[in-house]
Amino acid sequence: MLAPTVIIVMLITFTLGYYGPIDPVRAVLGEEWEDEARYAEVKKALGLDRPFVIQFLDYMGTMFGGHWGQSLSAFGGVASDRAVGEGRGAGFSGTSTGVREMVLGRLAISAQLSFWALVFLTVFAILLGVLAAVKQNTTVDYAIVTSSIIASSIPAYVIGPVLLIIFVLKIPVFKTVGGWDGMFSRQAILPAIVLATGPMLVIVRQTRAGIVEVLGKDFVRTARAKGMPERLVVARHMLRTAMIPVLTSLGLVTSGLLTGSLFVEQIFNIPGIGKLAIQTLMSGDHPVFMGVVLFQALIIVTVNLLTDLLYGGLDPRVTYD
Amino acid sequence: MATDTSSQPEIPLTGGAAPDRKPLLRIHELHTQFETKQGTVRAVDGLSLDLYEGEVLGLVGESGCGKTMTALSIMGLLPGNGQAVAGEINFEGKNLLQCSGEEMKKIRGARIAMVFQEPMTALTPTMTIGRQISEAMEIHLALGREEARERALELLDHVGIPSPRARFDNYIHQFSGGMRQRVMIAIAFSCQPRLLLADEPTTALDVTVQAQILDLIKHLAQEAGMTALFITHDMGIVAGSCDRVAVMYAGRMVEIGPVDDVLLNPRHPYTQGLLGSVPSLESKPGDRLYSISGLPPDLVSLPTGCKFWLRCPLADDRCREDEPELEQYGQSQAACWKVMPPRDVAA
Ligand SMILES: Nc1ncnc2c1ncn2[C@@H]1O[C@H](COP(=O)(O)OP(=O)(O)O)[C@@H](O)[C@H]1O
Ligand code: SF4
Ligand SMILES: [Mg+2]
Numbered sequence: 001m002l003a004p005t006v007i008i009v010m011l012i013t014f015t016l017g018y019y020g021p022i023d024p025v026r027a028v029l030g031e032e033w034e035d036e037a038r039y040a041e042v043k044k045a046l047g048l049d050r051p052f053v054i055q056f057l058d059y060m061g062t063m064f065g066g067h068w069g070q071s072l073s074a075f076g077g078v079a080s081d082r083a084v085g086e087g088r089g090a091g092f093s094g095t096s097t098g099v100r101e102m103v104l105g106r107l108a109i110s111a112q113l114s115f116w117a118l119v120f121l122t123v124f125a126i127l128l129g130v131l132a133a134v135k136q137n138t139t140v141d142y143a144i145v146t147s148s149i150i151a152s153s154i155p156a157y158v159i160g161p162v163l164l165i166i167f168v169l170k171i172p173v174f175k176t177v178g179g180w181d182g183m184f185s186r187q188a189i190l191p192a193i194v195l196a197t198g199p200m201l202v203i204v205r206q207t208r209a210g211i212v213e214v215l216g217k218d219f220v221r222t223a224r225a226k227g228m229p230e231r232l233v234v235a236r237h238m239l240r241t242a243m244i245p246v247l248t249s250l251g252l253v254t255s256g257l258l259t260g261s262l263f264v265e266q267i268f269n270i271p272g273i274g275k276l277a278i279q280t281l282m283s284g285d286h287p288v289f290m291g292v293v294l295f296q297a298l299i300i301v302t303v304n305l306l307t308d309l310l311y312g313g314l315d316p317r318v319t320y321d
Numbered sequence: 322m323a324t325d326t327s328s329q330p331e332i333p334l335t336g337g338a339a340p341d342r343k344p345l346l347r348i349h350e351l352h353t354q355f356e357t358k359q360g361t362v363r364a365v366d367g368l369s370l371d372l373y374e375g376e377v378l379g380l381v382g383e384s385g386c387g388k389t390m391t392a393l394s395i396m397g398l399l400p401g402n403g404q405a406v407a408g409e410i411n412f413e414g415k416n417l418l419q420c421s422g423e424e425m426k427k428i429r430g431a432r433i434a435m436v437f438q439e440p441m442t443a444l445t446p447t448m449t450i451g452r453q454i455s456e457a458m459e460i461h462l463a464l465g466r467e468e469a470r471e472r473a474l475e476l477l478d479h480v481g482i483p484s485p486r487a488r489f490d491n492y493i494h495q496f497s498g499g500m501r502q503r504v505m506i507a508i509a510f511s512c513q514p515r516l517l518l519a520d521e522p523t524t525a526l527d528v529t530v531q532a533q534i535l536d537l538i539k540h541l542a543q544e545a546g547m548t549a550l551f552i553t554h555d556m557g558i559v560a561g562s563c564d565r566v567a568v569m570y571a572g573r574m575v576e577i578g579p580v581d582d583v584l585l586n587p588r589h590p591y592t593q594g595l596l597g598s599v600p601s602l603e604s605k606p607g608d609r610l611y612s613i614s615g616l617p618p619d620l621v622s623l624p625t626g627c628k629f630w631l632r633c634p635l636a637d638d639r640c641r642e643d644e645p646e647l648e649q650y651g652q653s654q655a656a657c658w659k660v661m662p663p664r665d666v667a668a
Contacts (some may be wrong), residue, residue: 147416216400224398226438226457226508227430236456240447316447316492 027284116192129207152201210242251307379563451489578653
């Protein structure tokens, strides 16, 4: 199942990249690109003069071969500094110019950030969702749902700076404004919270709906008829069933977090995969950008697979054979 | 003589129970209502009923007459829009309707257990059946997890589940309807409650399994000297399993007495109608047996007088205006104008 999916994903990303707006030759040459001889020379060096099919096969070979090609900075590295806008050249920073090293290195950081965001989500959003459901149609319920709506509708690029102002400038809980110092550093807390606010509403709502649906079930009444404390009725008899739809959302959210930490990484200046995507897009570092896109697509596929496997953990009726 | 159980608790009408028995549960003038868009549904409307230690009382009546809501009122587990608005349910010195949530949790499962009608939906699909049995014992009997597990295994064996050790970690989807009901029964008996409420425990099962489950409940209840309220709409089950029978109609009691007496000598036309569908009794000569036509009344706007008059072949003006109360006839009680001896001309 995995292999054909990967090939299709590769074909799509490659085609998009091939016909897309980034011209790698121009990125390498910078202002020199108008020189036709130089242009043709670099194009040939990069192997871009070959037919589409050959290029694609070559690309697949590189990818399955495991080293994923080289950043354009390996080809002279001149152009990077002339690339557009801010954060230029960042894609070329570091010692390695191998696409795999760059993508994996950045991904590790994004993964750590996403992990915390996911922890916040599963702990707080699910807790709030359960609470809202149990206190259905009371002020508590309305307060939780309303604040989740607010939290999720304010974009990260608004919440981020606001939190920075509050917790760095006004009440200096955190000393530095951004950057990354490992997942167990204090700097990881704010960005993870901001990252978690976006999908918050989805999870709160799903959890609430899941629990509300289970609330009236016969088996919940049976659990109560046994005299079980309400806390155990929820935890043992309701949560697992209610979590089945939530898991679907959590799967989508997880791939979303890993691939969409773009704004958050930008705001908090975290060198994650989102930031790498923006930088390479801006600088025109085609091979790295392609690596990022392909990798993100693969993450989504993998997370979906994992989600399917987790269903089995939640629902005893699901079997894999 | 009109007798009101409520005003004379010191000389209670035992409704056919042995006079030396003590009541374990006393329901007095229970009113359970649902607030709906259509209005107030009077699901239980002034029901009084005593359950004596060690007896098995059958509670019968057509679907929708308030049997389940009576049981759920006792358990304090009415659905959200329902409430026991008036009356008393006395059990072991407490009025259950006045008990706090915490007090009820100590009673539910431990002192009063309930077996539900639907074995397909009444057990949690995401929890092993073993844990569903053992968890209540951990709470009520303060057993450790291992002890509770051992007891649950014994219970599984006792209710007739083969190879309990292998079955302990199964989920309900791996069980047949009858097996699920056995698990329900194991749960109900696990904490040795005093009172068992069995709400149509065999209705949803195959006919072949029904008798086995019935026998199992009877056997276990007898073994434990348990008092049981056996809800059913099957007169055959009443005949085979109960000591006394109470007949409900539109949220109230219309007849109660020893099973033999009520089944052979039904006083209330409604009881007679219910029995009309039992073939073995149909052959009895000289009886006015018939099947009831029509539907039960709308519980939002009940008719005046006897609630059965719309469907009663004997109804007259008095029936339409005044509601009869329960009165003693021989060993049983019935609420019907037409069985009062001086007026019982139609019989
Ligand atoms: N949640 C509810 N809302 C409104 N009415 C209800 C609700 N549950 C039960 N009822 C009504 O209460 C009456 C008694 O129901 P029930 O006790 O379940 O009858 P049964 O004798 O079949 O067990 C029924 O007429 C039903 O319509
Ligand atoms: S009181 Fe009248 S209407 Fe009611 S059951 Fe008796 S005879 Fe029928
Ligand atoms: Mg019922």
